[in-house]
Amino acid sequence: MPSIKDVAKLAGVSIATVSRYLADPESIRNKNRARVEQAIADTGYAPNILAQNFRRGRTGIAMVVLPNVGDPFFTEVMRGIAEVAGEKHYSILIRETEMNTLSLDEYSDIVLSKQADGIILLASICPVTPPRDRPSGARSAPIIVGCENVTPELARLPAVRIDNVAAAREATSHLLELGHRKIAFISGVEGSELTVDRERGYLAAMAQAGIEPLDGWVVGGNLTMEGARAATHSLLEHPQVPSAIFCANDEMAIACISELRASGLSVPTDISVMGFDDTRYAAVTQPPLTTIAQPAHEIGEHTMHMMMRAIEGGDIGAEVDIMPHRLVIRESTAKPAAGE
């Protein structure tokens, strides 16, 4: 592994000249540039990024923490992140947290120990660990919340997301306008603000229509297929089986429909199902899913832009970037069956 020193020696210049060439080839004399280029070719030299990063005190890595890499919505957000990251030669490091939630302090340690320059939280749960007392002068690490605010503690962090309350309210209203009154809600991960917000929107719409959801109509689904299956079952065993089910994401809606079908029910004839996210599966599901579209890719792009501004020194305070959402009506929702 040739180092900058080998190149310098071979080219007959100092290592500083080579270093300058690397930073800006135009900054050295033509004559030397030619020799350096030749030496680089001859030695097969590639700069040691480890050393570069060490010297610069930065990693060029943004860490993305999310509950579930498999969710197509998150995937699309990640794509947006990766796209703008790539332009600026950042890499992104994915960390799937699933249930082992880290505290904010642990995330800070990650940045402080230079594993990453900053952290993007995608709808992940941060337990309510009170920030440890830090020695004075410890700058907090750049942390940006993508998609959703999570625990209340994070509410003051910079974020890029849609207005979940409003979106969930619109979704519920759509069902209401169709004539449904027995509307259930399969929520997300216990304790996440994302869930709280969407549930709040659901409850608000119901309240506005003068309906009080029965006990058992709001059930946790963990944003996963497995969770949604169990939730759907419990809904079907409810004394008042709902005529419409609003799922907090598409993933659950797909599993919900599958489960309904397995129970001999047809969608939307017997039960309407509504999703959230508008992932690429929403349109190909049978029946195609009525859902709330989020601009996933753009959310990712905005998040990473904000992150880079934060890394590169700008204090971005607690800026919150609210992105637009959109109700997409397809075929999984319809008027309730007569008699409902």
Added chain:
Amino acid sequence: MPSIKDVAKLAGVSIATVSRYLADPESIRNKNRARVEQAIADTGYAPNILAQNFRRGRTGIAMVVLPNVGDPFFTEVMRGIAEVAGEKHYSILIRETEMNTLSLDEYSDIVLSKQADGIILLASICPVTPPRDRPSGARSAPIIVGCENVTPELARLPAVRIDNVAAAREATSHLLELGHRKIAFISGVEGSELTVDRERGYLAAMAQAGIEPLDGWVVGGNLTMEGARAATHSLLEHPQVPSAIFCANDEMAIACISELRASGLSVPTDISVMGFDDTRYAAVTQPPLTTIAQPAHEIGEHTMHMMMRAIEGGDIGAEVDIMPHRLVIRESTAKPAAGE
């Protein structure tokens, strides 16, 4: 940001002692250990991983290169990789290549420049760039092929995958046994061995049944939904519309079914559709998908294990780890309609 020096000063010991404590807390005297621990707590010290890596000459990162992060099959492989990586404190860096294929040399540079300790190629295309002449003594970087062999040039690389030829042959045979004779194949990415292998399996089964596929029955789908849509269209416009379509992955099968439905055809009554991968969507699709199951998670685990062995010095040669596959019959395939 406190450094090891600050801790040493506060504890009244040398930095070497602190360094030893970090490597093995038992290796220093009780008295000193207590003082070091206290000093670490007081300063809020966390080792600078950038410096550690620089010193050790390794990144602790494995780079995963794949064409499409959104594909649930790859996602599951990545999960397997990440799982075993995490146990050994490796991180994984995802690089989506889409169409901008890198040459093997460029991958080598990535490792040589210490962006990563090794590279895992997941069904990505490597263009046929002849390896650049390297100065003597340049060790080749650890590269492992997960899932599929890609270009013929990579055939000699260590790999973890199923027997794609055999699997595709079984899939096709299943259709044949049902009574189909007009069987089409929507293949993957042009130029990838993965495609070649599955196509070879398809052709072998057809040949064995004494059928020669018509021109236009084998059409590229790029492994994406968009590609599959177009491919399905072209199949429907074929003078001899097939009675069964074998898709090289589930993603395409799902889009294919959706497209068929949009054209007023029903699956499997009018046309049978067969997938490949058995992702988690396969079971919830309507109708549930007949497909070939690959042990995605295990493929990921094996791949990462192999990678770690390679990084940690063992020469693993061109070891190939063939994993088992399984035909999963669900409801998207059936006997052809009468008259076919």
Added chain:
DNA sequence: CTGTTAGCGCGTTCAT
């Protein structure tokens, strides 16, 4: 424009 020098934080000899 170029070379010399210092030092980033850590692991690792060598002494002691």
Added chain:
DNA sequence: ATGAACGCGCTAACAG
């Protein structure tokens, strides 16, 4: 068991 000193590869300050 511990401390002093060196160097990993590179960039940045300064002097020329």
